[in-house]
Amino acid sequence: MKDFKGKxxxxxxxxxxAGLGQAKVFAKAGMKVAIADVRLDALxxxxxxxxxxxxxxxADVLPLCxxxxxxxxxxxxxxxxxKVFGGPPHLLxxxxxxxxxxxxxxxxxxxxDWVMGVCLDHVVNGLVIFxxxxxxxxxxxxxxxxxxxHVACTSSMGGxxxxxxxxxxxxxxxxxxxLMYSYADALAPYGGGSTVLCPxxxxxxxGDAEKYRPEHLRNTGYHVSEGTMAHLRSVHSSGIDPIxxxxxxxxxxxxxxxxxxxFSDPETWGPMLRNSNAQVEEYLLTAPERQKKREERMAxxxxxxxxxxxxxxxxxxxxxxRFGMARKDLDYVDPSKKPQ
Ligand code: NAI
Numbered sequence: 001m002k003d004f005k006g007k008x009x010x011x012x013x014x015x016x017x018a019g020l021g022q023a024k025v026f027a028k029a030g031m032k033v034a035i036a037d038v039r040l041d042a043l044x045x046x047x048x049x050x051x052x053x054x055x056x057x058x059a060d061v062l063p064l065c066x067x068x069x070x071x072x073x074x075x076x077x078x079x080x081x082x083k084v085f086g087g088p089p090h091l092l093x094x095x096x097x098x099x100x101x102x103x104x105x106x107x108x109x110x111x112x113d114w115v116m117g118v119c120l121d122h123v124v125n126g127l128v129i130f131x132x133x134x135x136x137x138x139x140x141x142x143x144x145x146x147x148x149x150h151v152a153c154t155s156s157m158g159g160x161x162x163x164x165x166x167x168x169x170x171x172x173x174x175x176x177x178x179l180m181y182s183y184a185d186a187l188a189p190y191g192g193g194s195t196v197l198c199p200x201x202x203x204x205x206x207g208d209a210e211k212y213r214p215e216h217l218r219n220t221g222y223h224v225s226e227g228t229m230a231h232l233r234s235v236h237s238s239g240i241d242p243i244x245x246x247x248x249x250x251x252x253x254x255x256x257x258x259x260x261x262x263f264s265d266p267e268t269w270g271p272m273l274r275n276s277n278a279q280v281e282e283y284l285l286t287a288p289e290r291q292k293k294r295e296e297r298m299a300x301x302x303x304x305x306x307x308x309x310x311x312x313x314x315x316x317x318x319x320x321x322r323f324g325m326a327r328k329d330l331d332y333v334d335p336s337k338k339p340q
Pocket of ligand 1: 015198239
């Protein structure tokens with residue numbers, strides 16, 4: 001996506017930190033911006049900040065206050081955007097997130113439900129709610145959109161590593177990374193794109209997230225206090241500026257990058273990423289027996305396959321139905337799509 005002027009953006013977590021930086025950047029690029037967040041006061045001041053930074057009109061910023069894990073509320077916010085801005089977003093950026101640090105073995109269900117709910121479930125919610133609307137409104141064929149459209153998500157470098165001190169967060173971010181790759185693949189035939197932004201440290205307010213953890217998810221296994229939040233704030237104060245991060249995301253979207261790694265210090269991350277890949281590689285290389293057995297089994301299967309497909313193959317056998325297709329009434333889905 002290269003042309004932002006007059007188009008619609010929907011940015012979650014847009015009242016603070018990275019989401020607010022993105023809202024400023026895309027409003028300045030001429031987009032109408034809907035910002036979704038759970039904190040009303042922060043939304044109000046964000047609207048003024050966005051207008052001041054971008055010079056846009058009040059009518060071009062739409063604050064929406066709701067909990068992104070609430071699917072009914074998210075659906076009704078999507079309807080509101082269409083009503084107010086005249087269509088679904090061309091650009092969906094899901095950035096809201098929370099974190100809480102503590103030993104994974106001390107984690108409670110509430111710790112998992114809160115962190116994974118915001119960092120992963122809300123991303124799923126937005127994709128399920130908006131992607132069909134975006135394809136119907138803007139999708140084309142053969143990789144060419146009728147109007148440019150793109151989905152993005154702010155994940156984290158935490159998605160690439162195991163984090164025993166913030167396990168639910170890293171698990172959610174790993175899943176979000178993977179999901180955005182699937183959407184990149186899925187949207188390409190319609191001319192849409194997908195980007196996952198993986199920052200390392202952001203100068204934001206995430207260190208205060210515990211303050212608005214919902215009442216029903218407050219049974220944490222971690223030690224949380226004013227002191228621990230102050231410590232986190234000091235860690236995040238050395239992070240990247242949210243506007244600079246927003247510009248990095250914009251550049252990635254403009255250039256059709258699936259992944260953007262703003263904190264790409266190779267000295268720190270190189271060995272960690274190599275290490276986790278090396279474990280997979282080592283397993284593959286040290287398992288020649290297993291591999292040999294698998295090859296023999298496949299060869300046997302291929303030998304016995306009936307003409308036109310059969311066990312172990314992707315071709316549809318004569319007269320049979322292909323698995324992995326969309327339900328027949330979903331007419332916006334490209335009928336030539338095959339399971340990947
Ligand atoms: P932030 O706390 O400044 O902004 C997050 C926003 O999400 C807040 O305004 C908050 O009210 C909103 N939010 C949280 N739960 C919500 C819910 N259930 N419904 C609606 N809105 C909700 O934090 P920051 O750092 O800007 O976070 C943005 C994203 O960046 C998150 O996904 C975070 O995981 C990611 N990230 C942050 C890093 C950091 O060092 N701060 C590093 C890497 C990734």
